[in-house]
Amino acid sequence: MQDHDTELMLRASRGEDTAFRELFDRHYKRAVNIAYRSTGDSDLAEDIAMDAFARIYESRRSFKPTAKFTTYLYRIVVNLSINAAKHRKTIKHVSLDDSTEIADSEPGPEQNIMREDLTRAVREAILTLPPSQRIALVLTRYEGFSYQQAAEAMGTSVGAVESLLYRAKWNLYKALKSIVESER
Amino acid sequence: MRCFKVRALLSKYLDSELGEDLSAEVGKHLAKCFACRAAEAKLRRALDLLREWPETEPQFGYDALLARVNQKHVARERSVPMPKLPVPRWAAAIMAATSIAVGVALGIILPESNVPTSLPSEQQVVNAMDLHPYDVVEASLTYSLADGDQRPIEKRELQ
Numbered sequence: 001m002q003d004h005d006t007e008l009m010l011r012a013s014r015g016e017d018t019a020f021r022e023l024f025d026r027h028y029k030r031a032v033n034i035a036y037r038s039t040g041d042s043d044l045a046e047d048i049a050m051d052a053f054a055r056i057y058e059s060r061r062s063f064k065p066t067a068k069f070t071t072y073l074y075r076i077v078v079n080l081s082i083n084a085a086k087h088r089k090t091i092k093h094v095s096l097d098d099s100t101e102i103a104d105s106e107p108g109p110e111q112n113i114m115r116e117d118l119t120r121a122v123r124e125a126i127l128t129l130p131p132s133q134r135i136a137l138v139l140t141r142y143e144g145f146s147y148q149q150a151a152e153a154m155g156t157s158v159g160a161v162e163s164l165l166y167r168a169k170w171n172l173y174k175a176l177k178s179i180v181e182s183e184r
Numbered sequence: 185m186r187c188f189k190v191r192a193l194l195s196k197y198l199d200s201e202l203g204e205d206l207s208a209e210v211g212k213h214l215a216k217c218f219a220c221r222a223a224e225a226k227l228r229r230a231l232d233l234l235r236e237w238p239e240t241e242p243q244f245g246y247d248a249l250l251a252r253v254n255q256k257h258v259a260r261e262r263s264v265p266m267p268k269l270p271v272p273r274w275a276a277a278i279m280a281a282t283s284i285a286v287g288v289a290l291g292i293i294l295p296e297s298n299v300p301t302s303l304p305s306e307q308q309v310v311n312a313m314d315l316h317p318y319d320v321v322e323a324s325l326t327y328s329l330a331d332g333d334q335r336p337i338e339k340r341e342l343q
Contacts, residue, residue: 028245029242032240053249125233142234147199180233
């Protein structure tokens with residue numbers, strides 16, 4: 001039995017645009033956020049997610065349900081993100097626009113600044129990881145993928161994901177060591 | 185379980201990717217080993233910090249997707265694609281290698297048939313250039329075209 005997304009995609013392949021729209025609404029935000037945390041750029045992330053959906057839309061007539069729709073979608077997003085991350089040498093610093101959600105809990109201005117500094121440090125620690133380690137971490141830690149799902153999205157083995165994550169976590173710890181140690 | 189094994193498994197332990205039995209074994213070790221417990225705490229705190237980076241809200245929706253698809257479609261219609269032969273890359277490589285090999289082989293085997301081996305006669309030159317026979321008298325006195333000796337007559341006569 002197929003999952004709901006794959007059924008929607010099959011309907012879209014038969015020309016039902018409402019089915020594709022539902023798929024878009026269900027997964028677009030997640031696709032944007034995978035790309036966002038992989039590249040560190042919200043505009044680029046949206047471009048990547050849009051490109052992934054556009055590619056799927058254009059080839060929808062030839063869709064074959066050999067894998068889950070989400071595997072298909074996230075594989076495209078991950079590949080586009082890895083390519084973008086590899087070509088992107090400089091890390092864009094957190095802009096005020098990117099950190100608007102931090103101030104939602106209405107703390108004082110000093111706390112806001114500290115929170116922004118922390119966000120910036122975490123963001124930069126993630127973005128300095130090699131692209132494959134970063135994406136493995138993003139998929140499993142932010143998107144809640146299992147190792148198996150992450151391996152499918154990255155087109156690699158579960159063992160490779162395990163190894164990437166082991167290195168990613170220790171590298172992350174090294175990058176955030178001063179903050180981690182200060183919290184003790 | 186030994187410390188080095190527990191350290192190697194910490195990453196999977198924190199992601200709940202160890203089986204029940206192995207996870208229980210690691211937990212048991214952590215309860216009695218201060219160094220491993222400290223290592224686990226460090227990693228856990230570093231990972232907890234990830235939540236400090238909030239997600240982003242997309243700016244565009246489905247209409248933007250349709251606009252993008254249409255734009256690509258229009259751009260594709262405007263450009264006239266060159267007809268592409270469905271030749272696989274390996275076949276193209278074989279064809280290229282074969283044509284080079286044939287060229288080299290023909291160069292070795294065939295005689296240089298297009299290269300003239302003798303000079304044309306005086307009459308052939310006259311006919312080819314559409315000249316009056318008297319126009320070539322002076323040339324004939326200087327160079328003898330008929331016998332293949334290109335040295336000036338005067339020089340030959342001096343020998």
